[in-house]
Amino acid sequence: MKKPKPTAAIILILSVFAVCLAAETLLVKVQTTQLRKGPQFFSQALAALKAGDRLEKVSENAGWIQVKTSAGVLGWIHSSAVEATKFNLLAMDKSMKTQATASEVALAGKGFNKQVEASYRAKHGDVSFAFVDQMLQLKIPPAQIEDFLKNGKLGEFRGAK
């Protein structure tokens, strides 16, 4: 029996194939964000998105990406909130899913995570995370930032009377 030998060339072709297949699928990499109506931060929010959500790329405009959600909603997201899926073979035959696959969850949840922090905290009772949690609780709503810019003649409102 002749032994089939997947050469480096085959591996390379398959990798390119896999990357090409996945090129149009993006994964949300921030904890939570919004899908927006237009390519601006203060544009109307259309849907809430969370880490691991899959989006289909439609077009691109100056740092913003037009995407379609698994529910078919079309909108815009900033490029800093997403990453390209490098290998999308697990989902390529299925319709797009909102839930990340087990391997993606494992990937996202691995590394320095909640479990590692808990273990660190158990060892270092003197380092308090209470104030960090407090600091992270304060979130400035986009409308407040927009008002701030408007009143201060900043950003898009620069030079306004």
Place this chain on the structure above:
Amino acid sequence: MKTSRRFGVLLLLAAMGLFLAGCSIVQKGADVLTAQGKMSEKDRDALVKTSEAVRSTFSEINEEEEYYIGRAVAAMILSRYAAYKNDALTQYINTVGNAVAVYSDRPEIYAGWHFLVLDTDEVNALAAPGGMIFITKGLLRRCRDEESLGMVLAHEVGHVCAKHGLQSIKKSRLVDAFKLIGQEAVQRYSPEKLAQLTNVFEGVLGDIAEQLIERGYDRKYEYQADGLAVKFGAKTGFDPNGIQRFLQTMVGDSSSASGKGWFKTHPTPESRMESLEKTIGSLAAPPKIEAVRTERFERYASSLK
């Protein structure tokens, strides 16, 4: 024969698909193929080696990991300094900071951008990875207008965007971390692995704290953050000379309160101002200071005790 080859290729594809989930999966997949005679030892070694190279530098630390590193660095900072309790001022600092972040290279960050005033007369500002930024009361007192505050915060946002904190992690430490993380293809770590990973985590925090708090970033990072401050600040609409007005207050000031943090960790104000002048001079139409902003800044700053 044909079927078995196809099976082999499929298995390889599956292994590649899971590639990022951990080297161990690739290793196991490759081991199976090798054991079945579908892959040579040499190819297996090459594939496993490639998979191990997936994560090797600071830029491959993912958003969530950066967030957990940042939380712990922030906790270390907050063990050293108390938070300044002034809700109106905290709201204002966070609004200015978030406005600048919107016009930065990284408007979206894992858990959002957060800013806090530290209750100390030392003059300093610190940026933990993941977008947790600290500015001291002593520094705030030296800002005369919103432009200065906006530019100082833009400098710190610049450190986070350029991942200067993560870049101070020793390379050998990252190799250890990625190796440990890659070995375990499960969602929860075994106690032994967790203990090892926690040790590496402590090392990572030590590397960052040493640079950020003790020794200061490499000078080139400070100049880079100044460049980014001009870029982000001007895009927001702040007069970039705001940072010059702040730095001017530091010239020749070696009093112990201001010297403790800032002077130990930053290049001299004169050399920064010189380099900033060139960067600002290259802007086509730098924004100008605006009275309405100075007025609101003064309203909040006057509540500083």
